[in-house]
Amino acid sequence: MARLQEYNKEEVLKAATEVYWAKGYHGTSMQDLVEATGLNRSSIYNSFDSKLNLYLQTLKFYQKESGSLFQKALLKANNPLEAVQFIFEIFLPIIANEGLNKGCYVMSCKTELGKQEGKIQDWLLNNQENSINIFRDLVLEGQKLGNINTKQSADSYAYYLFSAFQGFRMTGILINDKLVLKEIIKNTIEVIK
Amino acid sequence: MARLQEYNKEEVLKAATEVYWAKGYHGTSMQDLVEATGLNRSSIYNSFDSKLNLYLQTLKFYQKESGSLFQKALLKANNPLEAVQFIFEIFLPIIANEGLNKGCYVMSCKTELGKQEGKIQDWLLNNQENSINIFRDLVLEGQKLGNINTKQSADSYAYYLFSAFQGFRMTGILINDKLVLKEIIKNTIEVIK
DNA sequence: TCACATTTGGAACGAACATTCCAAAATAAA
DNA sequence: TTTATTTTGGAATGTTCGTTCCAAATGTGA
Numbered sequence: 001m002a003r004l005q006e007y008n009k010e011e012v013l014k015a016a017t018e019v020y021w022a023k024g025y026h027g028t029s030m031q032d033l034v035e036a037t038g039l040n041r042s043s044i045y046n047s048f049d050s051k052l053n054l055y056l057q058t059l060k061f062y063q064k065e066s067g068s069l070f071q072k073a074l075l076k077a078n079n080p081l082e083a084v085q086f087i088f089e090i091f092l093p094i095i096a097n098e099g100l101n102k103g104c105y106v107m108s109c110k111t112e113l114g115k116q117e118g119k120i121q122d123w124l125l126n127n128q129e130n131s132i133n134i135f136r137d138l139v140l141e142g143q144k145l146g147n148i149n150t151k152q153s154a155d156s157y158a159y160y161l162f163s164a165f166q167g168f169r170m171t172g173i174l175i176n177d178k179l180v181l182k183e184i185i186k187n188t189i190e191v192i193k
Numbered sequence: 194m195a196r197l198q199e200y201n202k203e204e205v206l207k208a209a210t211e212v213y214w215a216k217g218y219h220g221t222s223m224q225d226l227v228e229a230t231g232l233n234r235s236s237i238y239n240s241f242d243s244k245l246n247l248y249l250q251t252l253k254f255y256q257k258e259s260g261s262l263f264q265k266a267l268l269k270a271n272n273p274l275e276a277v278q279f280i281f282e283i284f285l286p287i288i289a290n291e292g293l294n295k296g297c298y299v300m301s302c303k304t305e306l307g308k309q310e311g312k313i314q315d316w317l318l319n320n321q322e323n324s325i326n327i328f329r330d331l332v333l334e335g336q337k338l339g340n341i342n343t344k345q346s347a348d349s350y351a352y353y354l355f356s357a358f359q360g361f362r363m364t365g366i367l368i369n370d371k372l373v374l375k376e377i378i379k380n381t382i383e384v385i386k
Numbered sequence: 387t388c389a390c391a392t393t394t395g396g397a398a399c400g401a402a403c404a405t406t407c408c409a410a411a412a413t414a415a416a
Numbered sequence: 417t418t419t420a421t422t423t424t425g426g427a428a429t430g431t432t433c434g435t436t437c438c439a440a441a442t443g444t445g446a
Binding site for chain 2: 111
Binding site: 002004005006039040041042043046047 | 390391392393394395396
């Protein structure tokens, strides 16, 4: 019926994510995206409507990718407490990757657009809910198994871990020392032990 | 000898900080700054050289302001442990100020420019060092008084608290529920008790 | 092979961008 | 009052911005 798309949407989103991640939303120009994706301007607008919508698509793409990273941590763990620890530790090599460390995509998004763009905020809230749910489920299961203490509710610990995780990602922007980061994780986990 | 400046530099920096804070560095245009400060373009360039340098000046201005906020917490406290708690709690009313909550200026700066602009990164590193020092001193004193446990070194706890504080500020961007935030503080403090 | 629907390339759009320039205004010392 | 020095106002700089437009290219179903 019609001409086919010549590019792979996943690859384009991956390339776009890289640019947005490195330069931020406002710091990224359409020209940057044209060069990074190899697509023509028209094709970008034809497929993604606008700079903002493309950004939103990269967020959803990123969510899938980082979600599988979380799954990897969960599978590797022998118990819920270890799972929480692994969720933090899985980012150690990424953070320590000196020079190439671009910080956390979600943190950048949150500080830059979290309070301004409605659709972005919706995504952030959904992403937040997901993260807290993961932590809550782990804590709940850990408390059932006696692996995690019951001094506070699973809800309370879930919010705490969510907050600590964000701090961990922020700290990793300028501190790449694995020993220091491991120490932070150890202290963080101590509360729920 | 020459014509006098008609404006107050502190007031200009305050106004500029407001804009940068609300819109981010790249999201702020020189036109925004002209309108917010009431200064003429020429005057801005005459006094601050460039958009980036003006931004750097607002960071230093902010550091002074937030420093006095920290001092307020320290003075109010009866002991080091309480001081740590107050440092967190002093931001509760600011975060809960629904609608007007613009997040943390330093977090925004870190995610947007922390890895790109050398001079900004220098400031961030200095600011980071200051914060960690404050926490370290408090922990050290608390450990001496027996108020804070000695299971880990003051250094280890300082980094932990620094990281947790950043997470707290990030969480406060989208979560304004005081009860939830207080719960996070309580769990955070529990480690060093 | 034709007709149709979509993608693609590349130029073009006006608006907004950070910065510069210069003459007019202002003031303090001479 | 003159001279020297700085600030101010506002226009103008050239560049880059996000987005649009349209003709050419393409591939599928008829």
